[in-house]
Amino acid sequence: MKKEDIIITYGSDATSMTRALLQSIDIEGLLPDKHASIALKPNLVVAVTADSGATTHPEIVVSIIEFLQEKGYHSISIVESAWVGDSTKDGFRVNGYNQISKKYNVPLVDVKGDSYEKKTVDGITMEVSQTILNTDFLISLPVLKGHCQTAMTCALKNMKGCLSDRSKRLFHSLGLHRPIAALNVVRAADLIIVDSLNGDLDFEEGGNPVETNRMFACRDSVLCDSFGASLLGFELRDVPYIEMAEHLGAGTTDLEKANVIQLNEPSDEPVVRPTGRANYLGRYTEPDSACSACYGNLIHALKRLEEVDRLKNVKRNICIGQGYKGVKDPSKAGVGICTKGLGKSLPGCPPKAIDMIKFIKELNAD
Ligand code: SF4
Incomplete structure (x- = not known):
């Protein structure tokens, strides 16, 4: 190594x-x-x-x-x-x-x-x-x-x-x-x-x-x-x-x-939704068979946006997960390669939280 x-x-x-x-x-x-x-x-x-x-x-x-x-x-x-x-x-x-x-x-x-x-x-x-x-x-x-x-x-x-x-x-x-x-x-x-x-x-x-x-x-x-x-x-x-x-x-x-x-791809095992203080961040997401690495990164990205008071600007929920593969919907936005058929999509499998933050900020500036 x-x-x-x-x-x-x-x-x-x-x-x-x-x-x-x-x-x-x-x-x-x-x-x-x-x-x-x-x-x-x-x-x-x-x-x-x-x-x-x-x-x-x-x-x-x-x-x-x-x-x-x-x-x-x-x-x-x-x-x-x-x-x-x-x-x-x-x-x-x-x-x-x-x-x-x-x-x-x-x-x-x-x-x-x-x-x-x-x-x-x-x-x-x-x-x-x-x-x-x-x-x-x-x-x-x-x-x-x-x-x-x-x-x-x-x-x-x-x-x-x-x-x-x-x-x-x-x-x-x-x-x-x-x-x-x-x-x-x-x-x-x-x-x-x-x-x-x-x-x-x-x-x-x-x-x-x-x-x-x-x-x-x-x-x-x-x-x-x-x-x-x-x-x-x-x-x-x-x-x-x-x-x-x-x-x-x-x-x-x-x-x-x-x-x-x-070494391997993220798997789409059922995601354990965040609990406690993190739970409310899930309200800004629209997951469908999301891999936990992807979904966890999105939760961290939303947390960072909250810390700089940008969460209130999130106008639409962020789609995420393998359930979006093949879905074509110009009205929606999502993160990860699985959402590439949506109107706005951030590539990556999984994308990093730092890139998700930039993407969500740009989305909200539209
Ligand atoms: S982009 Fe990759 S990590 Fe994210 S949900 Fe799709 S397959 Fe899983």
Whole structure:
């Protein structure tokens, strides 16, 4: 897998999706030393299960462990810390990590009880987990989701779980963006496998999951987050730590040069309509057999429009889904290649939320 590759797979079975990604990566090419220490860093920011949209699906962790052990890698650990005020051990327990640890003989490291080494980048001194610093190969398993302070969270911010609680507090006092960028200069993931199955609409602690049934793999955390931002409908300027990390040399934001490899097509399994705060966004849509990746992107696009008070301008509902294949109706507008027979249609399969926003804005300007 090259540094500029972004490999995507769609589906709802995290186990087989993870395996498909790993098989396309050539892990032995990336990590020839079978004795290398490998840390898996999921997101267990709070002690809730993955259906909340907050935490990494444990099936992904299990699938990676099985794959690595089959290939002869045996020095694997799972490393994480919950946010300040929450217990990592509860997060491990709620998500079945104690059983995973026992079954596969993989230790759990709670960073809250780890020793730390002080590192300074860009004038910011932080205490970083010694386990993480000593790890040969770090596999980050972030959830792509909204965040109330930084707009979104993915690979770059997932590294915050490798800090002492004191440094996490410091990061908040400094506004998060600059320190997150600096942290990724100290240590960035060597491989990122993003859980984008049902990340939360706008809060890192979950509660409003939006099903997108998608996972993707990257090696460059900055590129990974640039891509993730576009999927959620954010411009880079909306998430300042991404460009800050690029300026510090942690990676590139240049999606033009990215090599996006799609392993399979999105499927039209029945979409779980958004619940809770996200539910009302569905009123602006006219779905018919929409793939969840497509529909989830549309929900994120509508959310972004709401945030800039543009939702009230939406004059007609947005058609979406495979049910529109072959439908010719000049009075309707839709997103995705399936709606190409409508009066106005945005190509793509699925289109990104960032492109949907532009399309809907232009539609409303007509
Ligand atoms: S364009 Fe059609 S087939 Fe493609 S993701 Fe959207 S609904 Fe599915």
